[in-house]
Amino acid sequence: MGLPPQLSAEERSAALEKAKQSRQVRSLVKNRVKTGELSLSDVFKLAQDDPIVGKMRVADLLAALSGVGKIRASAIMERLSIAPTRRIQGLGKHQISALTAEFVPGNKRGKLVVLSGPGGVGKSTIAAYVRKHQSFWVSVSSTTRKPRTNEKNGVDYFFLTDKEFDEEISRNHFLEWAHFAGARYGTPREPVEKVLSTGANVLLEIEIEGAKQVKAHAPEAILVFLEPPSWEELVSRLEKRATDSEQRRAERLALAQEELAAASFFDHRLVNDQVENVVKKLLSLASAR
16 A cells, blocks of 8 residues: 655645535535435435535434434434445435435334333333333343343343343444443344334333433433332332342332432423323323324
């Protein structure tokens, strides 16, 4: 490989100025996409005559669309077999058609509802009821913790080894993942995106740190914090957990106090007074425009 060309001070200055102008043009296009002033079709047409727009990364363009974000953009490109580093000028006509069809006005996309709250508040019970009555499609999380006696792999969780979990992270297969109570938990990204693209609503029952990650990557997600009827009720539920040691229950109580303080971050707060009532309210949130 030969040495790069040696540029004079004037040539370097001109190159830097050109690069700056190109960034400004692409930034302006993305802002116009974000506000809805430009559609994907508009940008694809601009790229035919403007090489600066043509060199924009497809991932950056999709992420600029309202309600998309980086995670969904990545999932769409993966599903349509578009390389993560592909630029607009490198798209084939079939890929352009597929992307345009993905965002046809009027195409209904499902709502992503994230249910979180302190340990012992009843999140799993709510998710099990929703799954049984098919109110939402409920995502199955992956975890490195050991299964409890009543849990089944692929139904309650995907139980992974630490090595398997690391491999999933390296392949960008998680929508979110976080440490909780000595183990790691993560939400497989691809099945969630597939279901949402069909127009069906998805419920994620995940921990608080994971919920924050989802909101950062998918601003359109509806975050719901599940609260106990009272602190005494939560203490009673945690102390009745036969699977936990006395020390573990004490740790969970201390953690629950910290988790309750995170409620203000969420879009909605629901009191778990009755399972059916909570599910009705979740359905109402998903159906609201």
